Amino acid sequence: MMKKIILFHALLSVVLLLGACSGKREISDLALVMAVGLDKGEKEGTVKVTAQVARPADARGQTGAPSGQSGEPVWTVETEGSSIFEAIRQMSSMSSRRVFWAHNFIIVINEEVAKEGIGDVIDFFTRNPELRMRTWVTVTPEKANEVISTVTSLEVIPGEALAKLFRYTTISNQAPRTVIMDLLSAYLSESTEPLLARVAFETSKIDNKAPDKGAQTKQVVLAGAGIFKGDKLVGTLKPEELRGLVLFREKLDSGVAVVSCPDDPNTPLSVELTNQSFNVKPKYKDGDISYDASFKAHIRVVEAGCSLDLSNKKHVKKLEDNVEKELTSQIKTTVDKIQKDYGADVLELGKVFQNEYPYEWKHYANSWDEVFPTVKINLKVSAKVESGSLLYKPTTSGKKEKKEE
Amino acid sequence: MKVQITNGMFMALIINMLYAKSIGLTQGIMAREVGGDIWISTIFSSIQGIVIMAIVIFAIKRLPNGDMIDQYGQILGKWIGKGVAALVFLFFLGAYGTIMATFVYHLKDYFLPEAHTILFIVAAFLIGSYAIHFGIEVIARMALIGVFSVMALNILLLAGSISEFDIKELQPTFDSGFFSTLWASRHHDADWAMATMMACMILPLVRDSATWIRSSTSGLIFSGVIIVMWPILEVGVLSPEVAAQYIVSCMQMARSAEIGLFLHRYEMIMIAFFALSILTQIMMTFLCSSIAVQKIIGLKDYRPVIIPVGLVLSAFSYWMIGSHHRAMGIIEKEWVLVSLSIAIGLPGMLFVLGAIFKKKLKKKEEAKTV
Numbered sequence: 223m224m225k226k227i228i229l230f231h232a233l234l235s236v237v238l239l240l241g242a243c244s245g246k247r248e249i250s251d252l253a254l255v256m257a258v259g260l261d262k263g264e265k266e267g268t269v270k271v272t273a274q275v276a277r278p279a280d281a282r283g284q285t286g287a288p289s290g291q292s293g294e295p296v297w298t299v300e301t302e303g304s305s306i307f308e309a310i311r312q313m314s315s316m317s318s319r320r321v322f323w324a325h326n327f328i329i330v331i332n333e334e335v336a337k338e339g340i341g342d343v344i345d346f347f348t349r350n351p352e353l354r355m356r357t358w359v360t361v362t363p364e365k366a367n368e369v370i371s372t373v374t375s376l377e378v379i380p381g382e383a384l385a386k387l388f389r390y391t392t393i394s395n396q397a398p399r400t401v402i403m404d405l406l407s408a409y410l411s412e413s414t415e416p417l418l419a420r421v422a423f424e425t426s427k428i429d430n431k432a433p434d435k436g437a438q439t440k441q442v443v444l445a446g447a448g449i450f451k452g453d454k455l456v457g458t459l460k461p462e463e464l465r466g467l468v469l470f471r472e473k474l475d476s477g478v479a480v481v482s483c484p485d486d487p488n489t490p491l492s493v494e495l496t497n498q499s500f501n502v503k504p505k506y507k508d509g510d511i512s513y514d515a516s517f518k519a520h521i522r523v524v525e526a527g528c529s530l531d532l533s534n535k536k537h538v539k540k541l542e543d544n545v546e547k548e549l550t551s552q553i554k555t556t557v558d559k560i561q562k563d564y565g566a567d568v569l570e571l572g573k574v575f576q577n578e579y580p581y582e583w584k585h586y587a588n589s590w591d592e593v594f595p596t597v598k599i600n601l602k603v604s605a606k607v608e609s610g611s612l613l614y615k616p617t618t619s620g621k622k623e624k625k626e627e
Numbered sequence: 628m629k630v631q632i633t634n635g636m637f638m639a640l641i642i643n644m645l646y647a648k649s650i651g652l653t654q655g656i657m658a659r660e661v662g663g664d665i666w667i668s669t670i671f672s673s674i675q676g677i678v679i680m681a682i683v684i685f686a687i688k689r690l691p692n693g694d695m696i697d698q699y700g701q702i703l704g705k706w707i708g709k710g711v712a713a714l715v716f717l718f719f720l721g722a723y724g725t726i727m728a729t730f731v732y733h734l735k736d737y738f739l740p741e742a743h744t745i746l747f748i749v750a751a752f753l754i755g756s757y758a759i760h761f762g763i764e765v766i767a768r769m770a771l772i773g774v775f776s777v778m779a780l781n782i783l784l785l786a787g788s789i790s791e792f793d794i795k796e797l798q799p800t801f802d803s804g805f806f807s808t809l810w811a812s813r814h815h816d817a818d819w820a821m822a823t824m825m826a827c828m829i830l831p832l833v834r835d836s837a838t839w840i841r842s843s844t845s846g847l848i849f850s851g852v853i854i855v856m857w858p859i860l861e862v863g864v865l866s867p868e869v870a871a872q873y874i875v876s877c878m879q880m881a882r883s884a885e886i887g888l889f890l891h892r893y894e895m896i897m898i899a900f901f902a903l904s905i906l907t908q909i910m911m912t913f914l915c916s917s918i919a920v921q922k923i924i925g926l927k928d929y930r931p932v933i934i935p936v937g938l939v940l941s942a943f944s945y946w947m948i949g950s951h952h953r954a955m956g957i958i959e960k961e962w963v964l965v966s967l968s969i970a971i972g973l974p975g976m977l978f979v980l981g982a983i984f985k986k987k988l989k990k991k992e993e994a995k996t997v
Binding site for chain 1: 736888
């Protein structure tokens with residue numbers, strides 16, 4: 223009897239423990255995708271999928287010192303199909319390992335593909351259980367296969383470098399931080415339209431061996447945002463136009479503004495905006511929808527080409543006015559462009575209105591497309607000088623001062 | 628001597644019995660009906676659950692040595708008792724289908740897509756049968772560990788999602804209307820029904836009958852709090868539209884969670900914590916179904932029926948979850964109707980009958996004590 227009990231327990235343990243081996247995937251059998259690019263295929267109606275796969279043995283060393291002896295930290299492959307899935311399945315015919323998406327950093331979509339609609343892209347990547355919901359998604363005017371293959375910045379794997387471009391965007395404001403979860407959420411939303419970050423090439427890398435030739439190598443840079451209506455790309459915004467947009471959607475750590483010096487309109491003065499807060503309050507009166515938006519920030523002077531004395535109240539007031547005017551103009555220009563040129567509510571104003579006036583919203587839910595371009599936004603900007611960073615006195619030439627004396 | 632469990636264990640069983648399906652499938656179902664109001668529906672449902680549990684406890688307390696089937700037998704006769712046992716079995720058969728849908732759709736769809744469904748059914752059958760062979764105390768002790776694991780899961784999820792949480796998403800409240808929000812709570816009520824029906828079967832095994840109300844109410848409030856965190860986060864992080872899009876909306880939360888820059892994709896850790904709750908549900912459903920069948924047949928012990936009952940439950944769940952659409956259709960419609968009819972009807976009727984036949988029950992109770 224005892225033997226039978228032991229045998230039963232042993233069998234039970236084996237069955238339960240080995241059950242987990244069903245569908246197992248050995249790490250050495252996996253091709254870990256780091257970035258995906260989507261372009262239009264050569265044939266009409268097809269899509270070209272480019273996957274960048276890491277070669278762990280070569281990727282682990284420093285650049286130029288690969289330990290896998292191939293010299294290539296990534297293996298990039300492209301396939302074409304009438305659907306994304308078909309193209310991806312074709313990869314298995316040329317990959318010696320199983321293509322595995324769980325570690326994918328970024329999805330780059332060519333703007334030509336985006337203009338025709340990315341409904342299938344959203345559907346495919348949000349159905350896939352392997353893909354993480356915080357995978358970055360961007361559009362690009364370049365060929366997506368080139369973008370994901372270009373070695374950018376300091377990272378060995380281009381996909382990782384592209385993902386890391388987003389790490390400090392809360393400071394640089396060069397592109398919105400868009401992940402697949404936000405894209406899906408905006409796509410499914412009644413009012414909000416999708417917005418994606420945009421990346422492009424910029425010749426900015428100087429070759430160490432030929433520094434005299436200046437920047438010659440292309441690098442991928444954050445280059446604004448792509449605005450969608452439904453699943454179609456309808457327009458783009460440049461990085462300098464983004465402040466007016468990103469404020470409505472994200473929490474920004476800081477920002478930069480270049481204004482003119484208080485007593486010298488021709489000399490630029492750079493300020494950093496800290497402690498930024500932005501609030502939008504909807505108003506509804508006699509069937510008219512409007513919004514009161516207020517932006518508050520602290521000013522920290524970071525670069526002054528002129529003699530700026532922060533103990534001089536007139537200077538301070540003038541500087542604050544200049545910053546407020548500059549910010550108001552930036553925000554208004556972007557909002558106008560989004561409302562009038564694209565008519566796509568990427569500012570999430572519909573959602574804000576719905577939250578505050580849920581019953582009134584029901585009247586506008588179906589016609590928000592027509593209402594959104596007409597709503598009025600009353601903007602109030604307030605910027606207060608906080609400090610001149612480390613300096614107490616303005617940086618001016620001592621000789622000049624002596625001369626004046 | 629009859630095996631008994633402590634009131635703390637009873638609380639732990641309630642929490643585990645509720646947790647897995649409530650956060651797994653129910654929130655997505657409710658989001659499809661009332662969008663961002665799912666967290667309010669969940670609160671409504673928690674209050675309703677507390678009321679039903681109170682009715683169950685007051686009804687069972689009249690004859691604290693017998694479960695609901697015994698009490699029906701005592702009041703209305705043996706055959707009615709058997710009829711009630713059949714209804715109880717029917718309830719737990721359906722409950723097992725919904726639990727297995729939660730179990731399989733979490734593990735198979737997100738972690739082991741190539742594993743065959745039968746593997747999960749067999750694993751659940753083996754674990755369930757093995758556990759209940761050793762009785763309720765073993766399950767209850769595991770449920771105590773399960774409480775810590777669900778708390779760990781909640782903390783991990785909170786830590787990984789709070790940075791993306793936008794409280795404004797919780798507005799507007801009652802967007803779908805007060806009555807629609809209240810009506811949507813029926814889906815979560817079907818989860819509560821599993822806990823209250825379990826209480827109908829195991830309350831006589833809980834040691835201190837004087838504090839049944841206190842421990843069950845504490846268990847229900849605690850469950851309500853840890854469950855309501857999920858719809859709040861789903862609305863505030865994912866948006867109601869995304870939560871509604873998926874069969875297992877909680878897994879979208881889990882695979883979106885990130886702690887800092889370096890700790891992401893830790894859903895495998897979270898699912899391990901989740902497993903104890905779902906395993907407790909499987910075991911308790913096995914136990915309650917086996918007790919019901921034992922009482923239909925009139926056996927002294929439930930152990931001889933474990934295997935046949937397990938096979939019936941497994942066969943039903945295999946059929947049900949074979950198609951995602953069939954399973955979700957049953958869970959959203961038929962199951963709500965069947966489960967709430969049984970889980971409210973039987974204890975409610977017992978409560979009324981107990982009041983009418985108070986003297987009869989008192990005599991029987993005295994006779995038993997003598």
